[in-house]
Amino acid sequence: MNFTLKIWRQKDAKSQGAFETYKVENISADTSFLEMLDILNNDLVHAGKEPVAFDHDCREGICGMCSLHINGHAHGPSQAVTTCQMYMRKFKDGSTITIEPWRSAAFPVIKDLVVNRGAYDEILQAGGFVSVRTNSVPDGNAIPIPKEDADESMDAAACVGCGACAATCKNGSAMLFVAARVSSLAKLPQGRVEGARRAKAMVAKMDELGFGNCTNTGACQAECPKQISIAHIARLNREFLWAKLKD
């Protein structure tokens, strides 16, 4: 297969960026999207040009490192997959593909398609944990947890922290990301103890870091590679309101 690629190139955080056009040829349909970029990059290196910088690591859809905006969609046109899990058979032979970095004020560009998602770490540092010390915990089976609760907690915990939700939201809101963590812990007795403090601290940090407000458009859910449901945002809102009422 052959493709024309329009790729965002930007030297560093301070420089202006622009699109550049490249051609890739004889790409097998079984090639993954990122392998296609590997092929382009190897050609660029041979031509003495700087390869396109992009984030990736596990290439199994779980580390959350890859983060490309492809043809206007976070992680490309396929549903429920990360960029690394997309294969070229999903694209039309001969088509033009536009590739941009995440577009979010809270995720500044580092180079080309690489952005800084440190803000997500900061939000979790504000309260996305259970305050237990190593080695001072009860037996794992001491507290039975209904299967449905554990399953729902797991649904939310599937978030890979890739940033697609905030990058997709027209308000640049990180609500789905925050909700996933708050909700996952809220469904478990171990997480309930600090529930109120957690919800308030994480929401406050999200606001402080310049993420926008949630207006329930649901775009985050549609683009989330792990299909995290906006029902978790509803739970976050309940947790947050309840915590505020108690103040």
Next chain:
Amino acid sequence: MAFKLDSKVPAGELAQKWSNHKAAIKVVSPANKRKLDIIIVGTGLGGASAAASLGEMGYNVKVFCIQDSPRRAHSIAAQGGINAAKNYQNDNDSVYRLFYDTIKGGDYRAREANVYRLAEVSNLIIDQCVAQGVPFAREYGGLLANRSFGGAQVSRTFYARGQTGQQLLLGAYAALNKEIAAGSVKSYPRHEMLDIVIDKKTGEAKGIIARNLVTGELERHGAHAVVIATGGYGNVFFLSTNAMGSNGSAAFQCYRKGAGFANPCFTQIHPTCIPVHGTQQSKLTLMSESLRNDGRIWVPKKLEDVEAIRKGTKKPSDIAEEDRDYYLERRYPAFGNLVPRDVASRAAKERCDAGFGVNETGLAVFLDFKTAIERLGKETIKQRYGNLFDMYEEITDVNPYEQPMQIFPAVHYTMGGIWVDYNLMTTIPGLYAIGEANFSDHGANRLGASALMQGLADGYFVLPYTIGDYLSKKIQAPKINTSDAEFDEAEKAIAEKIEKLFAIKGNRSADDIHKELGHIMWENVGMARTKESLERAISEIQALRKAFWSDLKLVGTKDSFNVELEKALRLVDYLELGELMARDALNRAESCGGHFRSEHQTEEGEALRHDEEFAYAAVWEYKGMDQAPELTKEPLDYEFTHRAQRNYKD
């Protein structure tokens, strides 16, 4: 000068060793912990859990990772589960049984005392993770669920869907975040350790040189102890299931500076990966071992059926039951499809070498869920493995509910690594290695669901105590001065190495050369090795290393975000590490676990150990880039288990 290896294994009964040792080692008072600095390199299960635990104890911790967040370390990709000897299933599991299975699975090439301790603390790990809010799978009664894994006849594997590694890492990362927020840990993402700094007078580790991957700046960081938690070196093969960024360089710098490197040839080839599809591939994808719980592995009995499947004139589902060779069930009736990984991988190779490989390349076998779907229904299978089936279909365009999966072995894990004593300290005082980066617990083959167990055991429950014994001698030590001659020299050497790489101005990219190295490794130092293939590998790698230093093409600049430079720096080390692996494999003229020397096999084609000659860990000492390394042997005495030929047949 050979190493004087002291494993520091405490005396006494196996079950008492760890308790006795904990009672005997020194502790550091809270007031003194505040004065002590620790550097941890890597934030996978080992690094993140160690950093969180040590920060919480009161030490000043700095933690480094190459990814943009500690949460993305490659532990996250582990799918199947984590072992523990809880005996929640009442199937007569015990600490001893987990210990025994691990020692046997490792083909009697691990250190007994370390493995017993691992089994002993395994139960604490589950408790710890549950308390952190890890959403393990549960039964309807609300208690924790288990499943079976290869190499065991009990059900002791805890899991969180197909994302166990991710959930455990998020638990450790959350614990780490708690300490970052408290100010006891400082995190340095997008930083790569390029060298370890050693005090010339005392020979002790005292810091690292790290490259800021965003700005390219070289930074100096001092500490009273340094912990390497950077995982394994499987990417020396270019194609592996490891993450693209996983590399062996931090461990290799330690080796260059005098740390012993043990059993480098022990590589795990995982039996259930998606087969290679072409020459332009960058990465192989693992399908979880848990699939072998319900999937049956087979190839056709008749070569004409193989031909028909390759041509597409027959579908795998057209092959009648009596024409299928479920070769694992045939050869290993007691364990069937759940034999250890090394055994399953070799059996697949054996069938493919005999011409029964089921795709165009002849390098694939079937993993079939037909029987399980008939027995349990599609819904149950979907619940158990839905995400894995979806992933398989996404990658291959084949629906595994209707046609069997095609799988083939691929490089997955390295049991070898930096030599450590019972305290997890390397041959360099003050330098520790934990998790996959060390060599100690898995012998010549790791059992499934035991990597997560080891990472967290080391990080939560072993290192935080043993490191105190060393640091108790440092309570009077001042802060490390990073402006002294040793830091100057280390930084200068790196700067010169980088200049040298840019100055080559050749024609081949780092990837081109790395692919060639991977090919040499897979063909000669892969699933089956011979004296000839290993000698060939050594000379070909030496030649390729010369080619690298004269023909590398490196673009970009040193003082910017430059992935090509990162790749080139890692390749410098792979080109020496590959040779070291081949040399170790050549020295070990026996077969054991994942190390299969074709000259040494039983009549039935199983690995044939030579205990009289090779019951030791081979510890290598660096002598220079083009010099042969020096071997020191750590004898492995089996006091408590009887070394037998592994038997998974009855």
